[in-house]
Amino acid sequence: MPPAPAILSKFSLRLASVLLSASVLSGCLSFAPPTETPELPVAAVWPSNLVTNSAGADANTLAWSTYFTDPVLQRLLETALHNNRDLRLAALRTEEARAAFGIQRSERLPDFNLGGQGGRARVPGDLNASGRSQVASEYRAEVGLSSWELDLWGRVRNLETAALQNWLATDAARQAVHLALIVQVADGYLGLRELDERVAIAQQTVSTREESYRIFKRRYDLGATSKLDLTQVQTLLNQAQMLLAQLQQARASQLYSLGLLLGAHPGPLPAHAAFDETMLLAELQAGLPADLLSNRPDIVAAEHQLRASHANIGAARAAFFPRIALTGSLGSASAELSGLFASGSRAWTFLPTVSLPIFDGGRRRASLELSEVRSNMAVADYEKTIQIAFREVADALSAKRWLTEQLTIQRAHMQAQSERARLAHLRYDNGSAAYFEVLDAERDLLNVQQSLVQARRALLSSQVALYAALGGRRLTEKSPVQAGATSFPVTSSTR
Numbered sequence: 001m002p003p004a005p006a007i008l009s010k011f012s013l014r015l016a017s018v019l020l021s022a023s024v025l026s027g028c029l030s031f032a033p034p035t036e037t038p039e040l041p042v043a044a045v046w047p048s049n050l051v052t053n054s055a056g057a058d059a060n061t062l063a064w065s066t067y068f069t070d071p072v073l074q075r076l077l078e079t080a081l082h083n084n085r086d087l088r089l090a091a092l093r094t095e096e097a098r099a100a101f102g103i104q105r106s107e108r109l110p111d112f113n114l115g116g117q118g119g120r121a122r123v124p125g126d127l128n129a130s131g132r133s134q135v136a137s138e139y140r141a142e143v144g145l146s147s148w149e150l151d152l153w154g155r156v157r158n159l160e161t162a163a164l165q166n167w168l169a170t171d172a173a174r175q176a177v178h179l180a181l182i183v184q185v186a187d188g189y190l191g192l193r194e195l196d197e198r199v200a201i202a203q204q205t206v207s208t209r210e211e212s213y214r215i216f217k218r219r220y221d222l223g224a225t226s227k228l229d230l231t232q233v234q235t236l237l238n239q240a241q242m243l244l245a246q247l248q249q250a251r252a253s254q255l256y257s258l259g260l261l262l263g264a265h266p267g268p269l270p271a272h273a274a275f276d277e278t279m280l281l282a283e284l285q286a287g288l289p290a291d292l293l294s295n296r297p298d299i300v301a302a303e304h305q306l307r308a309s310h311a312n313i314g315a316a317r318a319a320f321f322p323r324i325a326l327t328g329s330l331g332s333a334s335a336e337l338s339g340l341f342a343s344g345s346r347a348w349t350f351l352p353t354v355s356l357p358i359f360d361g362g363r364r365r366a367s368l369e370l371s372e373v374r375s376n377m378a379v380a381d382y383e384k385t386i387q388i389a390f391r392e393v394a395d396a397l398s399a400k401r402w403l404t405e406q407l408t409i410q411r412a413h414m415q416a417q418s419e420r421a422r423l424a425h426l427r428y429d430n431g432s433a434a435y436f437e438v439l440d441a442e443r444d445l446l447n448v449q450q451s452l453v454q455a456r457r458a459l460l461s462s463q464v465a466l467y468a469a470l471g472g473r474r475l476t477e478k479s480p481v482q483a484g485a486t487s488f489p490v491t492s493s494t495r
Contacts, residue, residue, distance in 0.1 A: 030154035032161070032314025033375075035307050041383040042289050042390040046397065059284050059470035060295045064182045067282060067467055072269060073189050076262060080185045081178070083263030090177040097163075097170035104163035107156050110148040110326075116141040118337065139340050142331025142347065149325045155318035158311040165308035172301035175474060179297060181261065183468040187461050188258040192269070194457035195251040201449050202244040209237040209442075229435040236442055243446070281463040284470065286397060292389045295471030302378070302385040309375035316368040320357065327351040389469065396466035403459040410448070410455045417441070417448045 059067075065074055081087065118139040125132045151157055216233045219225040259265055293299055333347035334340045357364060424441040427433035 031317035144329035153318035158314035162311035169304035175297035392469040399462035
């Protein structure tokens, strides 16, 4: 009696030859349309009036820790990247797509099962030719090949390609969430810094006007000034107090919003120097619109979705052709357990099946039409994503240019308004003007001071938006294909 390993060894040799032949037959044809990315649906260069300086760093080479140099902001960003739930969900969606790809990829290989069974049965005499009841036994040990499709038309391979592209798209979407989170935290921090500066200005104004009100109240009590002047001074004080209360409320709301992005309490935020538009961010180079195709993670994700839709078309077309599947087993069978691996006990089955679609009520045709429509939708989405990216970069460049000019004008305006307020006080002190003139000048000066801080923040926010619009620096982690590499090749469409 040959030992069981000898039987399995012979089985392995025969199985290897069968699988090799099947592999040669399968995977030779694909009905997927070639993946050709559409032409750039935007201009080839940025508007000349927006790009005033070609100098600057490439956003794609600047990590966020290099671009955002403020230590407090860096701490907040690290906290957000560690705790933010949206980013965590994006990472889990990537893992979900990776697992789905693994499931689909396994369809390319045959599925083997090792099984054994044994049984006894009694057959009454009136059910067999001998006329006497019989007791029969049967024992089996075998390796079985489950139904394995020979992928002659590329259906399984295209489904695998679609799953791979979906995985890559999900990973690119995760990087887009990563970049969006960085921008949201940075902009939220700038908003908090803006409100801190505006609160400081309002507090200083309230202190100054409280002192003015104390002086005018004393003068009114002594009969040295009119009640109208005292009322006007009180009006100035109340306006500053109201503004301070509104800013404090806005700051608290901004702090809570920042905490939501961080996924944790921001903790103590130490005092800083004066809020200035040059304190945080480096100058960026815009590059060309074509650079966005590889730099922007949302465009990369849309391109992978486009490739996945083309692969789905190939799978839908292959469904119109015959499907050939192999099922079989090889092992040993005997009526006695002791003779299970005896000489002559070898048993095998081989059941190839061929199914040819004849009538399905139009399901396959509708499935193909659905895949083609979704492919057209993916093209439109890809083009729209590029157009949105172009608009965001153009908006950020435009905002940076014109906000810089507005800030220059705003500084000159504040200087003029400060001089106006000083002169109004002199005229009132010399009796040449009513206090109403001082009231109007002080009110306008406070508004200009607040607007100047807002303009500084808007300019900084435009630089943050430009960094995001240009795509920032891609994550340096392994690509999904590298991270999920196996001993057999992974196929995908090429550009």
